Amino acid sequence: MNDPIAGTTQETEAMPADVVVRGKAHEFLQEIVSGAHHWEADEPVSVGGTDAAPTPYDYLLAGLGACTSMTVGLYARRKKWPLQNVTVSLRHGRIHAKDCEECVTKEGMLDRIDMQVELTGSLTTEQRAKLMEIAAKCPVHRTLSSEIDIRLRPAQTSPPS
Secondary structure, three states: OOEEOOOOEOOOOOOOOEEEEEEEOOOOOOOEEEEEEEEEOOOOOHOOOOOOOOOOHHHHHHHHHHHHHHHHHHHHHHHHOOOHHHHHHEEEEEEEEEHHOOOOOOOEEEEEEEEEEEEEEOHHHHHHHHHHHHHHHOOOHHHHHHHOOOOOOOOOOOOOO
16 A cells, blocks of 8 residues: 555555554653563653653663673673773763764754763773774664664554444
């Protein structure tokens, strides 16, 4: 069936999903399921949520931070370098595009993620520099830095009775 809004063909079967999110339309609190893992997302009280769980942007930052830490740790283990701990601190914000000299977008607003990586261990200056280079190569960082094609389509539902 053609979808005149999206300009694509809709599939009629349910899509297998890696993550399923369910919530009531009148509240922000969401149930999230991924395999055997169950958790929640919410918004702060200041925007109408109950602050019962991290926000969607908290999860986005956590995914990037966890991937960065895992990637750096894996590289150091393979090289048998004396890295003891990796701490990644992140913050998300919106900035005016005109304030970002290195950005392609020059008008309107854009998202910015500030990320600080702390490496603990008896590492040389060269090892630290290489690990910082590796930090930017984690798969989630690459995904967020690349063009993303998000394909939105309605789920097949039963007709109202």
